[in-house]
Amino acid sequence: MKTLVLANQKGGVGKSAVATQFALYQRRQGLTVLVIDLDHQQNTSRPLRLNETVEVVEFTASDVFEAQRPPPLPDGALVLVGGDDRLSSLERRPSEHNAFANRFLASLKAWSRFDVCIIDTNPNPDIRYAAALIAGTHVLAPIQLNQEAIEGVTALLGHNRYGIGLIQSTLNPELRFLGILPNLVEPTPFQRGNFQALAKNYGSLLLSQRSERGNTFGLIQKRTAIAEAQAAGLFVADLPKTSARDAWREIRPVFDMVLEGMDLAVAGRVSA
Numbered sequence: 001m002k003t004l005v006l007a008n009q010k011g012g013v014g015k016s017a018v019a020t021q022f023a024l025y026q027r028r029q030g031l032t033v034l035v036i037d038l039d040h041q042q043n044t045s046r047p048l049r050l051n052e053t054v055e056v057v058e059f060t061a062s063d064v065f066e067a068q069r070p071p072p073l074p075d076g077a078l079v080l081v082g083g084d085d086r087l088s089s090l091e092r093r094p095s096e097h098n099a100f101a102n103r104f105l106a107s108l109k110a111w112s113r114f115d116v117c118i119i120d121t122n123p124n125p126d127i128r129y130a131a132a133l134i135a136g137t138h139v140l141a142p143i144q145l146n147q148e149a150i151e152g153v154t155a156l157l158g159h160n161r162y163g164i165g166l167i168q169s170t171l172n173p174e175l176r177f178l179g180i181l182p183n184l185v186e187p188t189p190f191q192r193g194n195f196q197a198l199a200k201n202y203g204s205l206l207l208s209q210r211s212e213r214g215n216t217f218g219l220i221q222k223r224t225a226i227a228e229a230q231a232a233g234l235f236v237a238d239l240p241k242t243s244a245r246d247a248w249r250e251i252r253p254v255f256d257m258v259l260e261g262m263d264l265a266v267a268g269r270v271s272a
């Protein structure tokens with residue numbers, strides 16, 4: 001099982017939208033998908049609970065940290081372990097943090113029948129976030145193209161306790177950073193300038209795909225269809241609107257870059 005962690009300590013950059021839409025896409029590609037929402041805001045759980053193709057388990061994400069044994073999962077091909085309000089209080093129980101991380105890891109091992117697990121995280125580096133990085137195989141970091149967010153990426157990588165580099169060198173050498181994914185991109189000169197600065201200074205950290213024509217960077221534009229799909233609990237390609245189909249045509253190559261980065265075969269085309 002490949003486990004993708006959506007991570008960025010900056011809020012509102014699209015972690016939950018990417019987690020939700022990417023999960024729906026992967027299922028459409030024929031993969032079996034488990035989604036775990038570690039954010040008490042539940043912005044991934046909410047749309048997926050509305051989606052009729054998703055099987056929602058009876059327990060919630062806090063139980064994964066607290067239960068003595070991995071809770072059993074149903075047989076479904078797209079399964080959600082939803083978020084809950086208790087998640088934010090786990091940080092205040094430091095004496096149990098080791099146990100939390102170990103139980104989370106044990107559950108993921110017990111649930112490894114899925115092709116892929118997607119973990120959405122909260123925007124604070126705490127024990128939930130650490131447990132996700134310890135158990136994950138890949139990390140993707142959506143950002144918005146402003147100075148603050150760009151600086152936030154260095155914090156994400158170099159955090160003194162939960163930096164991705166530190167987790168790789170100590171607890172999880174298999175963790176791979178797939179890259180930074182600029183999201184909510186607007187066609188303004190300011191954003192274009194910021195993207196150029198980002199590519200110049202952090203080019204090797206951006207989500208990209210190498211081809212004969214050189215390196216292509218992945219980015220997702222600001223498209224109301226994405227917010228609408230999230231609100232309706234739908235896969236964006238399923239929204240019955242031309243604007244959604246146009247948005248999907250832009251997003252799909254980016255999601256395929258992520259699939260390729262995770263060595264997951266792209267099975268067939270999703271009609272748009």
Ligand SMILES: Nc1ncnc2c1ncn2[C@@H]1O[C@H](COP(=O)(O)OP(=O)(O)OP(=O)(O)O)[C@@H](O)[C@H]1O
Nearest residue numbers: 011012013014015016017123184221222223227230
């Ligand atoms: N490319 C996009 N175009 C338009 N709207 C988007 C796009 N990506 C995300 N959104 C919308 O922007 C808002 C913030 O996105 P989202 O909740 O995914 O961010 P987040 O990083 O998960 O935030 P938090 O850190 O608070 O969990 C949501 O309303 C979402 O639907």
Ligand SMILES: [Mg+2]
Nearest residue numbers: 015016039043
């Ligand atoms: Mg979120």
